[in-house]
Amino acid sequence: MLFNTFLFIFVFAPVTLFGFFLISRLGNIYGALWLGLASLVFYTAWDARYLPLLLGSIAVNFMAGRGLALLSAPTARTTRTILLTMALGANLALLAYYKYANFFIDNLNRALDVPIPVLNVVLPLGISFFTFTQIAYLVDTYRDEVKERNFIHYLLFVTYFPHLIAGPILHHAEMMPQFRLAQVYRFNVDRFSAGVVMFAIGLFKKTILADGVAHYVGPIFDPAEHGATPLLFEAWGGALAYTFQLYFDFSGYCDMAIGLSWMIGIALPLNFNSPYKATSITDFWRRWHMTLSRFLRDYLYIALGGNRRGRALRYVNLLATMTIGGFWHGAGWTFLVWGGLHGAYLVVNQAWQAVHVRIGLRLPWGIGVVASWLLTFVAVVVGWVFFRADSLAGAGRMLAGMAGAHGCALPSGWLGCAAIDPVAFAMVPAVSVWIWCAVLAGIALGLPNTQEIMRHSLSGITRPATIGPAVLSIAFRRSAAWAIAIAALLAAGLVNLPQPTSFLYFNF
Numbered sequence: 001m002l003f004n005t006f007l008f009i010f011v012f013a014p015v016t017l018f019g020f021f022l023i024s025r026l027g028n029i030y031g032a033l034w035l036g037l038a039s040l041v042f043y044t045a046w047d048a049r050y051l052p053l054l055l056g057s058i059a060v061n062f063m064a065g066r067g068l069a070l071l072s073a074p075t076a077r078t079t080r081t082i083l084l085t086m087a088l089g090a091n092l093a094l095l096a097y098y099k100y101a102n103f104f105i106d107n108l109n110r111a112l113d114v115p116i117p118v119l120n121v122v123l124p125l126g127i128s129f130f131t132f133t134q135i136a137y138l139v140d141t142y143r144d145e146v147k148e149r150n151f152i153h154y155l156l157f158v159t160y161f162p163h164l165i166a167g168p169i170l171h172h173a174e175m176m177p178q179f180r181l182a183q184v185y186r187f188n189v190d191r192f193s194a195g196v197v198m199f200a201i202g203l204f205k206k207t208i209l210a211d212g213v214a215h216y217v218g219p220i221f222d223p224a225e226h227g228a229t230p231l232l233f234e235a236w237g238g239a240l241a242y243t244f245q246l247y248f249d250f251s252g253y254c255d256m257a258i259g260l261s262w263m264i265g266i267a268l269p270l271n272f273n274s275p276y277k278a279t280s281i282t283d284f285w286r287r288w289h290m291t292l293s294r295f296l297r298d299y300l301y302i303a304l305g306g307n308r309r310g311r312a313l314r315y316v317n318l319l320a321t322m323t324i325g326g327f328w329h330g331a332g333w334t335f336l337v338w339g340g341l342h343g344a345y346l347v348v349n350q351a352w353q354a355v356h357v358r359i360g361l362r363l364p365w366g367i368g369v370v371a372s373w374l375l376t377f378v379a380v381v382v383g384w385v386f387f388r389a390d391s392l393a394g395a396g397r398m399l400a401g402m403a404g405a406h407g408c409a410l411p412s413g414w415l416g417c418a419a420i421d422p423v424a425f426a427m428v429p430a431v432s433v434w435i436w437c438a439v440l441a442g443i444a445l446g447l448p449n450t451q452e453i454m455r456h457s458l459s460g461i462t463r464p465a466t467i468g469p470a471v472l473s474i475a476f477r478r479s480a481a482w483a484i485a486i487a488a489l490l491a492a493g494l495v496n497l498p499q500p501t502s503f504l505y506f507n508f
Contacts, residue, residue, distance in 0.1 A: 001045040003256045004206055004493075005500045012042065016161075017263060024185035031185045032152050035264070039159035043125065046165075050124040053094075054159070060090060061134040062154050068141045069149060084142045088135060095131050098124055103331035125506065126165045128328060130158050132295055137172050139299055148176035160266075162257040166250075166505035168271035168291035175266070184265040190478075194457035195263030197476055200486050201450050202255030203493035209440060210249035211501055216241040216433040217388070224401070225394035232408030235401030237433040242388045243381050244440040246504055247276060250289075253503045255450045267458070274449045276380070276441075279372040281345040284380060296325050315350065319343035329387070334395060338386040345379055448474055 001008050016038040024031030044051050064087035071080045098121055105116050137157075140146050148154075153176050163170055178184055220230055220238025230238065254272045261268045275288035285293045301321040307314040319340065326339015382399065389395035400406060451458060454476050476482055 001042050002500050002502065003253070003260075004203060004497060006497050007045075009494075009497070012038075012045075013260065020264060021185070021187045028180075028182065028185045029152060032156050032179050035161075036152060036156040036159055039156065039161040039164060042161040043159065043164060046125050047122075049122075053124055054130065057091070057094065057130065057134065058155060058158050061087065061138060061158075062151060065138055065141045065146065065154075066149065068138065069146070072144060080142060084138060087138050091131050091135050091138075095127060097121070098127055100327075100331045129167050129169060130164065132169050132328075133158055133171075136169075136295060136299055140172065146172060148172065148180075150176075150179075153179045160261075162260045163268060166253050166257075166503050167289070168254065168257070168269050169295050170269070170291070171294075174269055178266050186265070188265060190457065191265050192263045193478060194454060194476065195259040195261070197457075197482075197486050198259030198262060198450060198454060199256050200259075200490040200493060201453075202252040202257075202259060204489040205248040205252030205255065206503070207493045207496040209443070210245050210247075210252055211496060213241050213248075213433075213436045213440060214245045214501070216429060216436065217245055219429070221388055221394065221398065224397040225390050227397075229397055229406040230401035231406055232401060232404045233434075234430065235398050235406075237430065237437070239381050239385055239398065239402060240437040240441075241433050243276075243384050244437060244444065246384065246387075247444055248440065249504045251450075253505065262458070270451055272449070273451070274444070276377060276444045277373070278376050279369055281342065281349045281376055281379060284376060285342075285346070292325065292328075296321050300324060311354075315347045318346045318350070322346060332390075333392055334386045334389050337392065337395075338383050341383050341386065345383075 001012060003009075016035070019038070020031055020034050023034045040051065040054075043054060064083060067083050068080055068087075071083065101119050101121055105118055108114065109116055137146065137154075156179060157170065157172060157175050160170070160175070217238060220234055221242070224230055224235075251272045254270075258268045258270070269291055271290050273287040273290065275284050278284035278287055301317055304317040304320060305313055306317060320343070322343030323336060323339040326335045326337070326342065329335045329339070382402075385398045385402070386392075386395045389398060397406075453474050456475050456477065
């Protein structure tokens with residue numbers, strides 16, 4: 001079930017919210033159970049075949065967590081380590097089978113020229129998110145950092161429908177304590193109205209902005225997969241269109257998820273903080289998919305040794321962490337290259353910081369910031385080409401086009417057409433894609449993000465962290481003017497509901 005459908009907005013969400021606040025009058029545990037069951041219905045509506053898989057994963061991991069908690073005596077350290085290893089192995093095996101089995105079989109067939117049949121495996125929705133969420137829970141239980149062991153709360157923690165399909169990756173320490181708070185189960189008009197505003201902004205981002213520019217992505221990337229050689233402006237137009245499509249699609253989902261949860265009274269962690277404003281690749285990963293960055297840092301990078309074993313191993317750990325993070329996004333060489341590329345970016349960034357401090361290089365403030373931002377943005381766009389392409393060959397043709405290797409000529413007659421009929425000229429796809437990109441760049445770079453707009457409303461239960469300073473003095477307050485503005489955004493967002501499109505991160 002998609003957030004951007006009539007079924008969700010006019011049936012599932014109202015029934016779930018109304019039922020939650022009504023049933024919670026019987027007791028908080030009944031409200032939590034209602035949300036957990038509603039989340040299972042939400043998942044089942046997409047594909048009922050994998051509900052037993054989800055429930056089995058939850059049951060096995062909960063029992064493993066209970067076992068780790070009971071074996072807390074120092075004498076049971078070896079048994080706990082074995083149990084944790086088995087549980088993590090089971091989670092990773094599940095992920096490997098459903099997400100990566102066909103990738104390895106296909107590459108084995110090509111390398112050895114053997115006819116191993118490809119498995120008829122369909123990727124279960126959200127498997128990466130609910131698997132990573134539970135891996136973190138198990139590791140923290142092993143570290144004796146888990147205090148909450150109520151099964152209904154655990155079920156809700158894993159299946160909570162705002163995050164289940166495309167994140168954010170939740171952490172038990174920030175979620176499960178909220179399920180014990182009495183105020184969560186009581187309707188609050190301020191929280192509810194703020195949640196509606198965030199949902200409306202997210203819906204507008206998805207259905208108008210992301211879906212609007214998406215029409216220009218496929219016609220440039222897809223021919224490149226079949227041997228076409230895009231020219232300079234065409235290749236850059238397609239790459240930038242995808243850059244902003246992904247930005248507003250993922251940002252829109254995060255806003256909608258946080259808004260839905262805030263209507264209930266539960267604060268989800270922020271997952272998106274204006275990443276295209278970053279002035280370094282390290283800054284970018286503090287702003288993009290923030291909960292994934294946190295997971296990779298806490299449960300992979302640090303586990304590999306982090307920066308504790310010298311600079312050389314630190315760089316190796318960065319490369320390994322980001323390459324694995326890239327592979328998490330999808331079973332393909334393009335994702336591996338994308339992750340490895342970002343790992344290399346981070347290594348270069350860390351090395352440059354060390355050299356920069358040592359030699360005492362100082363650029364004029366304005367020049368340094370602009371140059372840093374531009375270099376970071378271009379590096380990210382280059383990475384997104386691999387992220388979007390279906391093959392390394394297709395990505396190579398796009399990058400060659402962006403480098404001007406295929407030429408950079410403009411179609412003849414463009415200047416005359418622009419002078420005679422500028423409206424018709426602006427409707428030409430090769431021109432309108434640049435208009436779209438300019439508008440979306442202005443929004444992404446020049447306006448405050450959603451949490452900055454909502455900075456006065458994201459408080460009460462748990463104030464989400466990492467809310468930056470407001471770029472402009474735009475802040476939501478309950479008023480007639482804001483009601484009209486949000487109604488307009490919501491109405492615009494509802495226009496495209498008859499032709500809903502999946503969120504891009506549903507694929508991961």
